Amino acid sequence: MASLRDIVTSASINLLSAFGFLMAFAILRIQPFNDRVYFPRWYKKGTRSSPTRSGAYASKFVNLDCRTYLNFLNWMPAALRMPEPELIDHAGLDSVAYIRIYLLGLKIFVPLAVLSFMVLVPVNWIGDTLERAKDLNFSNIDKLSISNVPDGSKGFWAHIVMSYVFSFWTFYVLYSEYKVLATMRADYLASETRRPDQFTVLVRNIPPDPDESVSEHVQHFFCVNHPDHYLTHQIVYNANKLASLVSKKRDLQNWYIYYQNKFERTSKKPLTKTGFMGLWGTKVDAIDHYTSQIQKLNEEEAVERERVKKDPDAIVPAAFVSFKSRWAAAVCAQTQLCRNPTLWLTEWAPEPRDVYWDNFAIPYFELTIRRLIIAVALFFLIFFFMIPIAFVQSLANIEGIQKVFPFLKPLIRIESVKSVIQGFLPGIVLKIFLAVLPQILMTMSKIEGYPSISALDRKSAAKYHMFILVNIFLGSIITGSALQQLKTFIDLPPTEIPKTIGVYIPMKANFFITYIMVDGWAGVAAEILRLVPLVLFHLKNTFLVKTEQDRYEAMEPGSIDFPVGEPRIQLYILLGLVYAPITPFLLPFIIIFLAFAYVVFRNQVINVYDPKYESAAAFWPDVHKRVVIGLFISQLLLLGLLSTKKIGRNHFALLPLPVLTIWFFMYCKGRFESGFIRFPLQEAMVKDTLERATEPQFNLKAYLKDAYMHPVFKSSDVEKSDFTFEEEKSPLVATTRVATKLSPDVNSSFPVQSDA
């Protein structure tokens, strides 16, 4: 076990490296040529453009103003300054809800840490188990943990009572946060301006009709069953092939532009090879080659476009049906239409940009089969993923590499390189697997057939959470592969499992402290530096960008990586809840992580990310559920640990806690969840009435006409559809937020502009 000094050393190293990242960030961000990497959100919103000062040429790229280097940490208060309503307006409710997860963690753990250090640390300290056991290696940290309390001590009552206090405090925070989020969501939906998805319902599993086309069938069905409310509908085309042609064309166009630029700079006809990735094949003139390729694709695309529009088989049995009022859309989304509940399935339509177009054609039976297969696959992925990894690791040895890449032979022959490869390669294979894991999980979610990107993100997060729970949390406690763990769990009685794990928990505190620093602190610091987008942007800027428009498109602001980020926060919250009554010393590390991440992500949300969609915090029920799961696990583990402490049957005093936790979960589910799934008729009616009064002449049909058109059918200019801009310009109800949008207070957080 590591001593206090080890921890301090490790903490200093990690603090220093995080500090290094921050320094780099502070310097890089105030350079004008990085402006689009660190402030893309403002470019996307149109409130910022390239720095075009009239000063020296150099100052266009490098910041020469020394004063700005002095207060290089001023992004932190700036990030914290923007008030929440404005932040919702600026970045959307999803982003705000996401950074509130960190806030939730802080609200839980700051009081928990204070209480732990006031009550539990003294109790642990006066226990003298570890001092008496002279032959054991122990550190001061261990003296602060529950291990130091002697078996059968009355001191354990402190842990039992505090566990109740901790749980009830967590209940309180979770409940009030859920309530706040539910209100925020309801307010957000109520204050929103007109949006196509408010009037639209996604209808799936439309049964085939021998006499009518899908479009006619939909129209007749809704004219009959919603006679007073049906407005219009849009059918869905299976344009997957067309979409792949379009994206292929875009790739080719990039290459074309690259060679064009090269030609302009060097005045020498660039050549390329026709084979894969330009790596082999006959050499040809690059510009001609890509021109002809693009030409060919253009023709293919035109043919395919015609085919999709005419071929009845290209029409998917799904449609977006729009209604005359929000009330009618809310009614249709929430009710069962057909006697057979697997036909004419309705749900609230996702935002147009949130639609995942590939998943509309799956019939109900196939859908359930897919979910079964994915559930089984997920089980195997979680518990048996080490088997293929080990297999690849056995292949990825020196000999294997020499065979595949013979040109590397001389390099590998060097002894030092060889030993590095042999030492690191297996680890790298695992790292690569872990890096592509989110992608694998996303593919699995896509196979499950969810119709919107936000739903896919949520489902992937759920899968990743399970993976982390089993393979990182349990896997670190009970060392050994998940497969071995599975065997252990199956062979142990249910009461023994928490006991077995609980006993290991205090011993692993140091490991997890290091983990929090390495993965948590450094990870967050790396997030703010945005190394990969930085490099990518400058590469693109150098080789592809010609016009201002190109530069606009070269920015890749990214967005919150919910399927990966959220389960990671949940791991830290779980660790905090588990260790709060056992090794309180771990809590400050988690608090630092949460606070740091909160500031960093607030900065990213304000300055960087461009959300892919807006689901109005639809993921909060999942967040809530996973914190409750963490709490439940922590209670079971404490129960298991205490049952080994020879305190008679006193540990049964903890038994009501898990029952209460389940009840709390069900209560909150009933109380709040439907606010995240359904749209209450009362709210819909209020908005409808207001709108009828203010804009009686509005042509809703024209407004909705092309809202749910597959993106490939829109020309790239129309891609950012007009209405979103139109809305922003003329919101239905004027809010004060719009007025404050460009207040000086806000602008002061962007040093470059305020300097201008």
Next chain:
Amino acid sequence: MASLRDIVTSASINLLSAFGFLMAFAILRIQPFNDRVYFPRWYKKGTRSSPTRSGAYASKFVNLDCRTYLNFLNWMPAALRMPEPELIDHAGLDSVAYIRIYLLGLKIFVPLAVLSFMVLVPVNWIGDTLERAKDLNFSNIDKLSISNVPDGSKGFWAHIVMSYVFSFWTFYVLYSEYKVLATMRADYLASETRRPDQFTVLVRNIPPDPDESVSEHVQHFFCVNHPDHYLTHQIVYNANKLASLVSKKRDLQNWYIYYQNKFERTSKKPLTKTGFMGLWGTKVDAIDHYTSQIQKLNEEEAVERERVKKDPDAIVPAAFVSFKSRWAAAVCAQTQLCRNPTLWLTEWAPEPRDVYWDNFAIPYFELTIRRLIIAVALFFLIFFFMIPIAFVQSLANIEGIQKVFPFLKPLIRIESVKSVIQGFLPGIVLKIFLAVLPQILMTMSKIEGYPSISALDRKSAAKYHMFILVNIFLGSIITGSALQQLKTFIDLPPTEIPKTIGVYIPMKANFFITYIMVDGWAGVAAEILRLVPLVLFHLKNTFLVKTEQDRYEAMEPGSIDFPVGEPRIQLYILLGLVYAPITPFLLPFIIIFLAFAYVVFRNQVINVYDPKYESAAAFWPDVHKRVVIGLFISQLLLLGLLSTKKIGRNHFALLPLPVLTIWFFMYCKGRFESGFIRFPLQEAMVKDTLERATEPQFNLKAYLKDAYMHPVFKSSDVEKSDFTFEEEKSPLVATTRVATKLSPDVNSSFPVQSDA
């Protein structure tokens, strides 16, 4: 272990006793004076009246026609003869669905039995384990069971394969039966004539309003949020006290009539004591006493009636809101109205007679607390019920009885009586507990706050099913109290549990065969005899009945005891599924039970029961779920049993089965369940349109005016509200069923009338 001969003896005894019951039934039912006990359904329907033949006086009471005694079993084909559509019309869909549970069992087990006897019995027979183990007592039955197959034998593959065949066959039957029931329900709802619940939604948790009464608040809310559809509403009074006064008065009136009759017969003023139950206190003139008591109650009732109508506190925050069309009611029942999803909760209103009036005032938070408490209480009831029973048993010994009832002393002194008491008393205490258990479970369900009697029945059945599963099924296999079992399960690894139980399963086959005969066969035979109602009817008829109307009310046709009956069937189905691959010899006993019960309950449904409500088979999803649970348990137990048979890892070939079962359950749930909860808009629209075309002038508001009035506000004459009769006379759509209602074919099943 019992030998084949023991089983045959036991079977003969049980068959004989069942035969005795049937004989008694056959003779009793054709006596005219029992006509109202065995054919009350027809009296309730108004198609049969007291036999008033002009013949001899005796023949009014005793059947003197010898011919009818000869073919005394002709009720059986008569019971089977009525076709299903007619039966639905005659007794309602609930009854038909209930007897279809037996049919479901038959459909599962007849092919299973044939297959088992063709495939598994030979495999078991040629195994010679039991013959080689000479020292073991074994019977021919055991030679037919899986115990006879030697460890490690390839013969177990037969059991594995057959387990798949059995499961898939069960899936098929369950699926097709669910489909049939869903269609039957949809057809039933579609063919139904106008009923108040089609237009009405139950709204609960109406928030208090400082300025408006509940009634005004409801009206304004729905006028705003369902402006085109809202018709009227009825508020709910808290009339529980009034209802108890009314029921008390009815009791007193019965006593009054009893003494009045006595007086008329004996011409002697009857006396009574004023104390409890007329057992002690001062003697007074009975008729005067009860007249004054009734008078007093009348006054109290009038005061309370006025109070309830005027006191705003007597109004419960719930209402029945009616709409102009079925479509609007279906919409309102399925959608969320208010931003806070725990307010303005809507659900499809139960039938007026199905409403459970006491449960409307519970706010959401209290409701969840109640459910938590009941869940914990149910857990303790199931696992710890033996503790209070044992306590009472320890009190209920000879000495205790002597103390409480000193006058019994001389009787108890007799040695033989003493030993009988000592031997039977503990058993009787347990029997009494088991007899009142359904009542306890029903009270628990009432505390949980369900608003309709049908829901209460379903929830009680679910609780009873769990009790039977733990205390009868598992309790019989692993002897010992449920508490000990709980300890066993907690201390065993999850993989060991099916193993431990699985090993005991083959040994307990004989016990369960006896159980099926004693509890199943004899129970069904006792059901048809209706001994208790028979005695009660004749007591009432002698002491209370004066007019034809009294006699009508003295009939207690009863109804299907769903909360007790359904879980019992599930126990037999579970036994069948568990033993099908292990001891196929048990299957014929179950098949006989199911077939016999099917005929008996068909007779009861046709001739006896008067349903309390009509939920249109809303309980079928529960039935389906419990059969699936049984199947799941049987698969786990077979897996556990085979894992002890030393066949390597071959028993893992069974692992996909439980996964498939879960998937099957979820598939069916998604495919059918909403048909049992929601009312599809398409169907509602069809009925609305039809009705508007046929009866454009119908005054719906007047029709719905008093539909949902608390029964105590209706005078007893109005109690059977007019509209139900009106409907029956003029159905919206004329069906052929009405025409066949009184066809000779049907009447032939009632010997007394056909003789007239």
